[in-house]
Amino acid sequence: MLTVSNFTKAYTGRTVLTLPELAFSSGIHYFRGGNGSGKTTFFRTVAGLLPFSGQIWLTDQYEISRDPVAYRLRVNYAEAEPLYPSFLTPRDLAGFVGQAKQAPAGQVEQIARILGVNTFWTQPTGTFSSGMLKKLSLLLALLGSPTLVLLDEPLTTLDVATAAKLFDYIRQLHTEQGVSFWLTSHQDVSLTGLTLRGIWQVGDGGIVPTT
Amino acid sequence: MLTFLNRIFVGPFYARNAGTFLVIILLAFGFLSAREHKALITACLGSWFLLALVFVLWGFYLVKVSSFVRQELVAPEHLFLQTLWLVPTPSRYALWLAIQIGLLAPVIAYGSWMIQLATVYEKWDSLTAIVAYLFCLIGVGAYLNDYRLRHPGPDTLRIPHLQLKLPYELFFPVYWLRHEPLSLVLTKAFSGLLLAGVCRLYPTDDYDQRLLLIGLLLAILGHAQVGGQVSAFEKKYLLLLPNLPFTWWQRLVRYGLTYGLIWLPELLILGRNYPAEIQPDYVIWLWLTGWGWLLLLHSLAYGYDILPERWLSGIFGGFIGGLLLIMFGVPVGAWLIIGWVSAVGIWYRTFPL
Numbered sequence: 001m002l003t004v005s006n007f008t009k010a011y012t013g014r015t016v017l018t019l020p021e022l023a024f025s026s027g028i029h030y031f032r033g034g035n036g037s038g039k040t041t042f043f044r045t046v047a048g049l050l051p052f053s054g055q056i057w058l059t060d061q062y063e064i065s066r067d068p069v070a071y072r073l074r075v076n077y078a079e080a081e082p083l084y085p086s087f088l089t090p091r092d093l094a095g096f097v098g099q100a101k102q103a104p105a106g107q108v109e110q111i112a113r114i115l116g117v118n119t120f121w122t123q124p125t126g127t128f129s130s131g132m133l134k135k136l137s138l139l140l141a142l143l144g145s146p147t148l149v150l151l152d153e154p155l156t157t158l159d160v161a162t163a164a165k166l167f168d169y170i171r172q173l174h175t176e177q178g179v180s181f182w183l184t185s186h187q188d189v190s191l192t193g194l195t196l197r198g199i200w201q202v203g204d205g206g207i208v209p210t211t
Numbered sequence: 212m213l214t215f216l217n218r219i220f221v222g223p224f225y226a227r228n229a230g231t232f233l234v235i236i237l238l239a240f241g242f243l244s245a246r247e248h249k250a251l252i253t254a255c256l257g258s259w260f261l262l263a264l265v266f267v268l269w270g271f272y273l274v275k276v277s278s279f280v281r282q283e284l285v286a287p288e289h290l291f292l293q294t295l296w297l298v299p300t301p302s303r304y305a306l307w308l309a310i311q312i313g314l315l316a317p318v319i320a321y322g323s324w325m326i327q328l329a330t331v332y333e334k335w336d337s338l339t340a341i342v343a344y345l346f347c348l349i350g351v352g353a354y355l356n357d358y359r360l361r362h363p364g365p366d367t368l369r370i371p372h373l374q375l376k377l378p379y380e381l382f383f384p385v386y387w388l389r390h391e392p393l394s395l396v397l398t399k400a401f402s403g404l405l406l407a408g409v410c411r412l413y414p415t416d417d418y419d420q421r422l423l424l425i426g427l428l429l430a431i432l433g434h435a436q437v438g439g440q441v442s443a444f445e446k447k448y449l450l451l452l453p454n455l456p457f458t459w460w461q462r463l464v465r466y467g468l469t470y471g472l473i474w475l476p477e478l479l480i481l482g483r484n485y486p487a488e489i490q491p492d493y494v495i496w497l498w499l500t501g502w503g504w505l506l507l508l509h510s511l512a513y514g515y516d517i518l519p520e521r522w523l524s525g526i527f528g529g530f531i532g533g534l535l536l537i538m539f540g541v542p543v544g545a546w547l548i549i550g551w552v553s554a555v556g557i558w559y560r561t562f563p564l
Contacts, residue, residue, distance in 0.1 A: 049453045072456035083287070085382060085448045087389050092377040100455040122374065140451065 001026035001180055002046070002148060007054035009038075009045055016041055018205050019054070026180045027197025028170070030189050032210075037203040039184045040080060043150045046182075047077035058147060073101065078141035080153035080184070082133045086126025090117050090136050093125075094143070101144030111142050114165050130157040138166060142173075148180045149173075155187045167192045212298075213309055219289065221313040224279050227443075228394075229436060229523050232317070236527075252325050256334040265325075266344055269318050273348050276314045278393050280352075281359045295360055307353035315348055380468040382449070383441050391440070398437070402430040403480045413486030420489065424537045424546070427497055428530065430477060431504045435526045437473065438512030441466070446514075459562045463506075463555065466513075470505045477501060496543045503550030510557040 007019040017038045033039050044050045048064055048071065056064040062071040084093060090112070098108045112118040115135045125133065134157045141149055149170075155163060171194060173179040183189060189196070199210045225232070255261040283289055295303060312319065322345045329338035377385065387395045409426030412418060445452055457465075478498045485494045512522070 047454045049450065069456045069458055072454055075454070077451065077454050079450060083448055083450070085386055085444070087385055088377060088382065092382075095376055096379045097451065097455065100457060102456075 001059055003055075003057040003060070004046075005055050005057075007045075007052060007056070009041055009050065009052045015205060017045075017207070019207060022207060024180075024182075025197060026178065028174060028181045028183070028194050029198040029200060030196050031182060031184045031200045031202050031207070033184075033202035038205070038207075039202045040152055042202060042207065043077060043152050043182065043184065044079075046148075047075055047150055048072050049077070073144065074147040075150070076101070076141045076144065076146040076148070077150045078137045078152060078154065080156065081130075082137035084125040084133070084136070087124050089122050089124055090139070091121050093136065094139060097140045098143045101146075103143040104145070107143060108139075111139050111169070114169050115139050116162055116165075131159060131162075134158050135162060142169070145177075146179060148182065150182045152184050153186070154183060155185050155189075155192075163192075167194055170194065213306060216306060216310055217313060219292070220280055220283060220310050223283070224276065224314055227279070227436070227439075228275075229439075229520075232523070235317075249328065252328050253332065256325065256329050256332060256337040262337060262340065269322075269344070269348060272318055273315070273352055275393050275397070276311075277352055277355045280310075280314070280356045282390065284356075284359050285363060292360070293363065303357065304353060307356050308349060311349045311352040311356070315345075315352065318348065319345060380465055380472065383444055383469055384472055386444050386448075387440065394436075394440070398433055399476060401433045403476060405430050405433070406477055406480050407484045410481070410484035410486050413488055418488075420493065420543070421537050421540070423489065423493075423497060424543060425534065427501050428533045428537065431501055431508070432526055432530055434473075434505055435508055435522075437470075437505070438509040439517070439522070441469070441509065442513045442515070459559055462562060463510075463558045466509055467502075467506055470509060471502055474498070474502050474505055493543065496547060500543055500547040500550055503547060503554055506554035507550050507557065510554050510561065514561065 002024045004019050004022045004024075007017065007022070008015060009017040031039050031042070041050065045052045046056060046064075048068065056071075058064075058071055058074055061067075062074065064071050094108045094112065094117075097103075109118070112121065115138055117132075117135050117139050120128070120132060125136065128136070134154075138151070138154060138158075141151065154166065158166070170181055174181065181194075183192075183194075200207050201210050255265055284292060295306075298306070322341050325341050326338055329335070329341065406426050409422055412422060478494075481494045481498055482491075485491070
């Protein structure tokens with residue numbers, strides 16, 4: 001589903017990740033590793049947020065640099081610690097991102113209801129708790145018709161009831177539409193009830209499978 | 212601890228306001244020689260009214276400095292600064308005074324020059340007033356900073372939230388208005404007053420279109436910091452932007468609309484004040500040129516961590532070069548094409564999405 005080759009990510013000359021060749025099948029994958037091991041850097045790079053050297057292919061069709069728009073239409077990302085302009089509301093942000101990601105009619109409202117974002121739809125994000133910000137970032141990451149959704153620490157600050165609804169929805173998207181999900185978490189992912197296709201260890205400048 | 216606080220307040224203040232300082236340097240030292248400056252200071256020393264005007268300007272500077280410190284104190288990434296509470300009050304005030312001196316350095320430097328001249332001309336009353344006012348600025352600034360530290364969530368007057376859905380093109384303008392209002396007001400006031408002033412100069416002498424072009428050049432340079440502000444805003448609050456499936460030109464069009472909105476007041480000012488010697492269509496070309504050059508500055512600044520002194524010297528070099536080309540008669544049409552083509556070309560090269 002996603003292939004990484006000759007991948008090198010460096011910050012000001014210091015190499016943090018080197019991946020000569022790595023292929024990820026479709027399904028739900030879990031990435032684990034200690035603080036600063038490079039999980040977020042890898043996710044952000046795959047999401048097209050950070051420059052790098054090498055190639056990233058999605059479904060052997062779309063290369064991140066060669067087909068930047070088609071690739072980004074199919075790869076979504078929710079950050080671990082979201083931060084938005086304090087005066088914007090979920091309505092403003094979901095309107096903008098939904099339009100960019102070509103969200104089908106009614107999708108924004110449906111996911112907003114599932115995650116409970118509809119209850120603070122027109123409140124400015126400056127008044128949000130960290131859990132509310134997390135719900136908003138998850139909503140934005142689920143918009144459109146993605147092939148792959150990267151969820152960086154989705155369990156952090158999320159209440160138990162919403163987490164259960166989120167993982168039900170993830171399961172539904174994966175089963176019915178074949179959407180792949182990548183997760184990082186310092187919590188016990190077995191509690192999510194998701195069937196993991198792969199578990200990956202991130203650290204020492206590389207990523208290796210553990211199953 | 213002082214070194215640490217300097218890195219949070221003093222360094223970033225000068226870095227973030229490099230464009231404003233450029234404008235001040237251009238105005239204060241670009242058009243007036245040292246001799247003329249001395250004459251100006253001498254006049255201020257001999258007139259309470261002129262001295263009061265200088266004090267008002269320094270007061271504005273204090274407002275700018277204090278609003279910056281207050282903004283930094285409430286920024287989420289600086290919440291740890293609340294631990295400054297634990298520092299004993301005398302030591303904390305000593306730190307604030309040292310920081311305030313660093314922030315007010317340009318005012319203190321100019322004030323010192325005035326004091327030196329006051330000593331030469333034996334203007335002891337003016338000297339006393341300047342020294343007292345400088346001490347007052349430092350003390351009041353330090354007090355305001357400490358007050359904000361002790362009252363981190365004040366019940367201040369806030370601009371009400373709009374009930375309308377906000378389009379992306381308005382994200383930065385609204386942020387600028389809500390979070391950096393002084394920067395917005397100073398930038399637009401400088402640009403607007405300059406263009407209106409240049410238009411009003413025409414009846415006083417036999418000027419040609421070059422004067423308006425020089426005014427436009429300065430008005431654009433007054434906006435030199437905006438590209439960096441947009442970049443910093445989006446890097447901090449809209450991390451998801453590079454993940455959105457927009458082509459390079461779709462991104463540029465959006466920024467173009469944002470800058471068109473920011474630059475719109477100048478069209479109204481030019482439209483209302485343009486001199487009789489200038490054709491109305493020239494005003495339109497002039498405004499479109501300014502729009503293109505703002506977008507060019509954006510293309511040059513966006514996404515880069517440019518050292519402020521490098522950006523400043525680039526802008527200063529651009530001003531000298533632009534002034535020479537205007538004096539040699541390069542027409543507005545050429546400036547229009549250069550601005551827009553360079554803006555698009557540089558953006559395309561930098562963001563080939």
